Amino acid sequence: xxxxxxxxxxxxxxxxxxxxxxxxxxxxxxxxxxxxxxxxxxxxxxxxxxxxxxxxxxxxxxxxxxxxxxxxxxxxxxxxxxxxxxxxxxxxxxxxxxxxxxxxxxxxxxxxxxxxxxxxxxxxxxxxxxxxxxxxxxxxxxx
Numbered sequence: 001x002x003x004x005x006x007x008x009x010x011x012x013x014x015x016x017x018x019x020x021x022x023x024x025x026x027x028x029x030x031x032x033x034x035x036x037x038x039x040x041x042x043x044x045x046x047x048x049x050x051x052x053x054x055x056x057x058x059x060x061x062x063x064x065x066x067x068x069x070x071x072x073x074x075x076x077x078x079x080x081x082x083x084x085x086x087x088x089x090x091x092x093x094x095x096x097x098x099x100x101x102x103x104x105x106x107x108x109x110x111x112x113x114x115x116x117x118x119x120x121x122x123x124x125x126x127x128x129x130x131x132x133x134x135x136x137x138x139x140x141x142x143x
Contacts, residue, residue: 007049
């Protein structure tokens with residue numbers, strides 16, 4: 001019997017960030033093609049948790065308006081609209097996990113998105129993402 005390989009959720013988060021970033025830059029792109037191409041990339045030894053990847057991307061896209069509203073409220077609408085696209089994407093994914101993935105600790109999700117953001121951003125921007133996600137998570141807990 002062949003052992004099923006369990007993929008990495010951390011790597012799934014990186015791929016989800018890449019997928020949503022591509023989609024935000026090109027609204028006409030076929031998201032299913034983007035997902036397929038990211039998952040079949042063999043240039044890395046990292047193996048994603050495919051189910052987690054699909055759930056994360058799909059939930060984030062499905063709830064984008066709600067997520068963006070929460071983010072706008074947390075950082076002021078005009079500040080959110082001026083943020084770099086990659087920062088917005090990481091915040092949307094992190095917030096999606098905090099709000100819709102009840103089986104995950106928000107502290108773990110925030111720590112994971114700190115790691116993801118450090119792959120793409122400088123230390124100050126990582127701190128910004130950490131602060132925003134932490135603020136929203138605390139507000140949700142205290143509701």
